[in-house]
Amino acid sequence: MPRFKLAKNRMNLLIDKLQNRFDPETLEQGWEHYHKGFVAKLTLQHGYILHAIVHGVEPYDVKIDLEQFERSECTCPSTGECAHMAAAIFMAYTAHGRPELLLIQLKHTLLTRTKAVRAAGRAKSEEHPMIPGPGDLPAQWHKVFDQRFYGFTLSHQHSVDTFYSAAVDSLLPFAQTWNEGIRSLYRLHIYLFILRKIDDFHQTHQTTYLSTYHVAGSRNAAMRALQEITQWTKQADPHPISRQHEGHWQDTIRLVREWSLRGKPGPVPWLDVYRTLWGQWFEQVEEPTKERHRLKHMLGPSGLPSRQEDILRLALAHFDISGGDDETAIHSLNRLHNRQIGDFLFVLQQLHQAEAPDRLLRWLRWLLPLMPRLKQDEFHTLCGYWVEAMKHQPSDEEWIRVMIAMLPRSYTYYTDYLMKHGRFRQWADLQLANSVDPANLYPDEIKAVEASDPELLLPIYHQSVERMIQEKTRLSYKTAVRLLRTLHLLYEKLDRLDRWQLYIELLSDKYSRLRAFQQELQKGQWLS
Template sequence: MEDPRIMFELTYENLFQNIRPYFSSIILKRGWEYYREDMVERFRMENGSIVQAIIYGSDLYKVRLDIKHFSSSECSCPYNGYCKHMAAVMFEAVRQVGLQPLQFLTPDRKLMINSKPAANHKPVDTLFAVQAEMDLGGLQVSASVSNGGISNPTLPTIAAAEGASIAIKPVTTPKEVGSVTDWHRYFEKQFSNYSIYSSGALDSFFDEVSSKLLIFGQGWNPSLKVLYEMNVLLFIMKRTDVLQQQIERNYSYYSHSYGQGFRAISKQCYEQFLVLDSQMNSMEVSQLNPSYMQETAAFLAAYSSPKHSSMMRWRDTYSLLWWGLLRDEARIGNEKDRLESISEHQEQLSPRQKQDISMNLALFDVIEGNDQQAMQRTNKLPNRQPSLYVFFLQAFMTNQEWDRLIDWLKWLRPLVQSSGTSHMETYFHYWQEAAKHRELAEEWLDIVCSMLPSSFTYYSRYLLKHQQYRRWIDLQMIFERTPFEIEKESLKLIEAHDRNLLLPLYHLSVERFILQKNRAAYKSAVRLMKKLNQYYKHLGEQEHGQRYLMHIKKQFSRYRAFQEELQKGKLIQ
């Protein structure tokens, strides 16, 4: 069988001599980012020397490369010259014929000619992104010259020093004496080609990856085993993001049907992170090689703030790991420097990335006890939601730092109130927990009252719990709730205490239904009047009930349909 590289006439020799000179180093690096983000689609080779593909940039662009006569190659983008889209397709062409795409970046002709091609069509170049994250060898997570000094938060820029030799380590199964980098290289090798063809296939993705990778950690040092399992989860989250991007790009009309599967994976990952975090022994962790933590931190730096939409709980995971596993003064200092360096280029960041950076810096403020600084840092963020702060509240409650928890709850009150009812349950849950350990009954009640009507449910529960039944009835009437809208258990509780308290609620509801002037409302009013008759009977005040019935019959005597419903209900003859 003929060598596909000869058929395609694409070798390191002609790459270096005939093609690479057309591209500047900046264009190559930009093209590498597009290639690594799976932006190249509909790739096909024709006639041994023609490559055609569609690439997703700010728009859809059609690229045509002529390997024999490269000067006739073209791209439909507005850039006048050999562009990053053409470079990205070139990297994909290199991979398709079994060569190593990353070597197309280096200007070292000797390295290219002497290097052996990869053994299969998905070579170890898929692992270079991981190498970059880990800051190893000749590859670094660095500020890109091509984008004004900002590394892509989703995928690090690959920077190869001029003339530097890049050593490619063989991929081996994860070992206890290995490194986080080695683990991820193996993860990539096993699952880099994993594809999803139906929403149902997502259901088994988490279990499939876990079953194939977690087995290697059996019998390891307990803390190292937990760290390894955490990195498996990080890889699952990263790989799920890639799958989500592919689905949204290729099957956009059906992408909503995959949403439940992606959310399920996110939930599984975070729940397992919580389990592993609770198992981690801080004393044993401190004895592990610091490089494990550094590499894990580098992975988070590379992937925890994706520029594309993601259903993974990256921010919570980032917070959880830095609060526990990665917590170290020097390491935190380095991470803060990295975040602040990126934040200096706000104009090049998406709103989501800006928010991630601010919240991550606020996390470190909180870790260092600078709560006021954390509040100030995030106070002006656009689209703030109370959910951004739940991790802090949970951490304070777990550590029993009740005064800090109360300070944050007070500070969050305006934000929670303006967000409607969606965050009330969580907010008042933490208030109730704090109230168990501090004298806060009156203060808590003032806050609940001040947040009405959003806090109606919580205030209503409070009144019932403390047997303030008359105030509870008043609250229902103020907010125009009818007995049909109130839980039956609550009504039975009031009945058992004192039926007299319910009479005003029923009277008011009857008249409100009648004034709606429609048949359905009249029927509801009659049902309530029947219930009133029962109450008066139990109270021994049938005469009062009869007078009330006659009063209503007379007051609304011109409402013919209502009078008919009274007769049907056998309240009048």
């Protein structure tokens, strides 16, 4: 319970904001944060700022303005009202009553309101079903799309893939008789609509038991739609559309900007949608100067959510990168609140496809501090780009330093590189440093090293024999003896059987008290 109690009129104001500005899923998440004790250091600052630290993926700083609620903010990636704000309000309510009862009251109010709105919308939709026309601007098309899929929800019977197919199959036929240019633009907006709805589904289902089931499907469907958009940009000619349908053209640019730059978390890679359409389509006609000016204007107001500010900076940097000015882009992006690798995979892919290895390497160097904390698939993706970039460099020393610094995560890439370049001594040192068992090495690698220098394998087998003996089980002793057979063959190939004999005698003497091991040595006929 907080050490202070808000005035009743201010608490009522916050309750009103909860039921008018927060959706049920956000309220539920906020309650979970409060209930699990994630709210810390709730204080009242200056008499009108409710301040709290709410722990999520990391501690988030929440400030709720009791006089101008619209100026409230949270340092989490979400935009607008978030679960951390709701959690702070639930904590403040503990001085007035039981937060769990408040949650029930709020959910009941929201549920009643939602049912009434849906019933009215459904009746209107059934009475006057709208049809898109070629003269309508894209914003009107989307109103039609929304009406025709009003109330569509996901379940095990209605998956994201079901919605995807239904949207394409039911909406495309309306444009069959339109002229080619406007019909092509209409097709783009169907895929943009699909992406918008995927975002809506994510917001609706992320706190339900279906969330895990739908997250993967939503991401796959979003990537599929992005691929369709990318392919569409390669086929559709923007020049006749921009000349003959200027209103549609400008409305499309406006809508793409509006949807892509909000910075809301979700399965849709909106930033990549923006960069794809600008880089491969809009820029064929539009001079980016006006768009850059708009982005700078959007960045102007202070108090933007940190994630939205980052998205705007990334969008601005796109134009510098597409113009080959990496230095300006990097200088600007050094001001990001949170550098996320997912925001840069698009850039790396574009530079790789453009066969610009020097520029690719520059961005990889800039992203290097992120690599230790990447997910495994992201780490492998960046390693792949490093391999491609280094193919065009006169020396591989930088690549070696990076791989060594990233061990053990970079083991697969580093060992493969050493084998391909015949650096067998470094390869052997790597196996020793990581205590790799010979059984876990590829037979082809062992054969290649043995053919080059069998002596390099000796310490690897010696280390493994010692490790097996130290386990002190009958099975590990048997394994050790099998390794000794391979060691004997290596010594024989090196014509050093005298050293082998000395080694086996010293090994037997060192572990003379291990009766079971001595028995296995005798079975293997290593003791006379």
